[in-house]
Amino acid sequence: MTGWNTLKRTGFAALFTAAAVSPGLAANAGHGEELALQWCSACHLVSNDQNKVSVASVPSFFDIARRPGFNEDALKTFLADPHPQMPNMTLSNGEIADIARYISSLSE
Ligand code: HEC
Numbered sequence: 001m002t003g004w005n006t007l008k009r010t011g012f013a014a015l016f017t018a019a020a021v022s023p024g025l026a027a028n029a030g031h032g033e034e035l036a037l038q039w040c041s042a043c044h045l046v047s048n049d050q051n052k053v054s055v056a057s058v059p060s061f062f063d064i065a066r067r068p069g070f071n072e073d074a075l076k077t078f079l080a081d082p083h084p085q086m087p088n089m090t091l092s093n094g095e096i097a098d099i100a101r102y103i104s105s106l107s108e
Contacts, residue, residue, distance in 0.1 A: 031095075032102025036061065039089055040099075065107035075100045 036046040045060035064070065079096045091099070 027094075027097040027101035029098065029102040029105045032098035032100070035091070035095055035099050036102055039091070043086075061103045062106050065103050065105075070104075070107060072100045072104045075103060 033047055033049075036044075037050060040046050040061070041050050043055045043058045045062065047061070064075075076096050079091065079099060080093075
Protein backbone atom coordinates (compact mmCIF):
# COMPACT_ATOMS: atom_id res chain seq x y z
CA MET A 1 0.00 0.00 0.00
CA THR A 2 1.33 3.40 -0.92
CA GLY A 3 -0.53 5.86 1.23
CA TRP A 4 0.81 9.33 2.03
CA ASN A 5 2.37 8.05 5.22
CA THR A 6 4.31 5.39 3.38
CA LEU A 7 5.48 7.93 0.82
CA LYS A 8 6.54 10.30 3.54
CA ARG A 9 8.45 7.60 5.35
CA THR A 10 10.28 6.25 2.33
CA GLY A 11 10.86 9.77 0.99
CA PHE A 12 12.47 10.95 4.18
CA ALA A 13 14.46 7.75 4.53
CA ALA A 14 15.86 8.30 1.04
CA LEU A 15 16.78 11.87 1.88
CA PHE A 16 18.65 10.89 5.00
CA THR A 17 20.43 8.07 3.24
CA ALA A 18 21.55 10.41 0.46
CA ALA A 19 22.87 12.90 2.99
CA ALA A 20 24.78 10.20 4.82
CA VAL A 21 26.53 8.75 1.79
CA SER A 22 27.14 11.81 -0.39
CA PRO A 23 30.69 13.03 0.13
CA GLY A 24 32.04 16.45 -0.59
CA LEU A 25 29.04 18.67 -0.04
CA ALA A 26 30.61 19.80 3.18
CA ALA A 27 34.03 18.52 4.15
CA ASN A 28 33.86 16.66 7.42
CA ALA A 29 36.86 17.12 9.71
CA GLY A 30 35.75 14.31 12.03
CA HIS A 31 35.76 11.86 9.17
CA GLY A 32 39.09 13.31 8.06
CA GLU A 33 40.56 12.51 11.45
CA GLU A 34 39.41 8.88 11.19
CA LEU A 35 40.94 8.62 7.73
CA ALA A 36 44.17 10.22 8.92
CA LEU A 37 44.41 7.82 11.85
CA GLN A 38 43.81 4.95 9.49
CA TRP A 39 46.04 5.94 6.58
CA CYS A 40 48.58 8.47 7.74
CA SER A 41 49.39 7.70 11.37
CA ALA A 42 52.02 5.06 10.58
CA CYS A 43 54.35 7.92 9.64
CA HIS A 44 52.78 11.22 10.68
CA LEU A 45 51.66 12.43 14.06
CA VAL A 46 48.07 13.15 13.04
CA SER A 47 46.11 13.53 16.27
CA ASN A 48 46.38 13.86 20.02
CA ASP A 49 44.32 10.66 20.16
CA GLN A 50 47.01 8.74 18.40
CA ASN A 51 48.70 6.06 20.45
CA LYS A 52 51.18 4.91 17.85
CA VAL A 53 54.54 6.62 17.68
CA SER A 54 55.08 8.45 14.44
CA VAL A 55 58.33 8.69 12.51
CA ALA A 56 60.20 11.57 14.07
CA SER A 57 61.56 12.97 10.81
CA VAL A 58 58.14 13.23 9.16
CA PRO A 59 56.27 16.52 9.70
CA SER A 60 53.31 16.19 12.07
CA PHE A 61 49.91 17.35 10.85
CA PHE A 62 50.06 20.05 13.52
CA ASP A 63 53.29 21.37 12.01
CA ILE A 64 51.82 21.25 8.53
CA ALA A 65 48.67 23.13 9.57
CA ARG A 66 50.60 25.87 11.39
CA ARG A 67 53.08 26.61 8.65
CA PRO A 68 52.92 30.11 7.28
CA GLY A 69 51.26 29.88 3.89
CA PHE A 70 49.34 26.72 4.72
CA ASN A 71 46.48 26.43 2.28
CA GLU A 72 43.71 23.86 2.36
CA ASP A 73 43.30 23.86 -1.43
CA ALA A 74 47.00 23.39 -2.04
CA LEU A 75 46.91 20.49 0.41
CA LYS A 76 44.08 18.88 -1.55
CA THR A 77 46.13 19.17 -4.73
CA PHE A 78 49.11 17.66 -2.96
CA LEU A 79 47.05 14.74 -1.67
CA ALA A 80 45.55 13.99 -5.06
CA ASP A 81 49.05 12.95 -6.09
CA PRO A 82 50.49 11.06 -3.10
CA HIS A 83 54.08 11.67 -2.06
CA PRO A 84 56.52 8.89 -2.92
CA GLN A 85 56.88 7.57 0.63
CA MET A 86 53.15 7.27 1.01
CA PRO A 87 51.66 3.85 0.44
CA ASN A 88 49.67 3.70 -2.73
CA MET A 89 46.32 4.67 -1.30
CA THR A 90 43.41 5.68 -3.36
CA LEU A 91 41.57 8.45 -1.62
CA SER A 92 38.42 9.80 -3.17
CA ASN A 93 38.01 13.54 -3.63
CA GLY A 94 35.58 13.52 -0.73
CA GLU A 95 38.10 11.79 1.51
CA ILE A 96 40.83 14.19 0.45
CA ALA A 97 38.58 17.14 1.26
CA ASP A 98 37.81 15.67 4.68
CA ILE A 99 41.48 15.10 5.49
CA ALA A 100 42.40 18.59 4.28
CA ARG A 101 39.65 20.10 6.41
CA TYR A 102 40.83 18.09 9.40
CA ILE A 103 44.46 19.15 9.01
CA SER A 104 43.30 22.71 8.54
CA SER A 105 41.37 22.50 11.81
CA LEU A 106 44.58 21.66 13.70
CA SER A 107 45.92 25.17 13.25
CA GLU A 108 43.15 26.63 15.39
C1 HEC B 1 54.81 5.57 4.76
C2 HEC B 1 54.91 6.84 5.46
C3 HEC B 1 53.87 7.92 5.16
C4 HEC B 1 52.50 7.80 5.19
C5 HEC B 1 51.67 6.55 5.47
C6 HEC B 1 51.99 9.12 4.89
N1 HEC B 1 53.01 10.00 4.72
FE1 HEC B 1 52.84 12.00 4.38
N2 HEC B 1 54.86 12.17 4.31
C7 HEC B 1 55.75 11.16 4.54
C8 HEC B 1 57.11 11.68 4.45
C9 HEC B 1 58.38 10.87 4.63
C10 HEC B 1 56.98 13.05 4.16
C11 HEC B 1 58.10 14.06 3.97
C12 HEC B 1 58.80 13.90 2.68
C13 HEC B 1 57.97 14.29 1.53
O1 HEC B 1 57.43 15.40 1.49
O2 HEC B 1 57.86 13.48 0.58
C14 HEC B 1 55.55 13.32 4.07
C15 HEC B 1 55.02 14.56 3.79
C16 HEC B 1 53.68 14.86 3.81
C17 HEC B 1 53.12 16.17 3.56
C18 HEC B 1 53.86 17.39 3.08
C19 HEC B 1 54.62 18.03 4.12
C20 HEC B 1 55.40 19.15 3.52
O3 HEC B 1 56.59 19.18 3.79
O4 HEC B 1 54.79 19.97 2.81
C21 HEC B 1 51.77 16.07 3.71
C22 HEC B 1 50.74 17.18 3.55
C23 HEC B 1 51.49 14.70 4.02
N3 HEC B 1 52.66 13.99 4.08
C24 HEC B 1 50.22 14.21 4.21
C25 HEC B 1 49.94 12.87 4.40
C26 HEC B 1 48.59 12.34 4.50
C27 HEC B 1 47.32 13.18 4.47
C28 HEC B 1 48.71 11.00 4.66
C29 HEC B 1 47.59 9.98 4.80
C30 HEC B 1 46.55 10.02 3.80
C31 HEC B 1 50.13 10.67 4.65
N4 HEC B 1 50.83 11.84 4.49
C32 HEC B 1 50.64 9.40 4.81
C33 HEC B 1 55.47 9.85 4.82
C34 HEC B 1 54.19 9.31 4.88
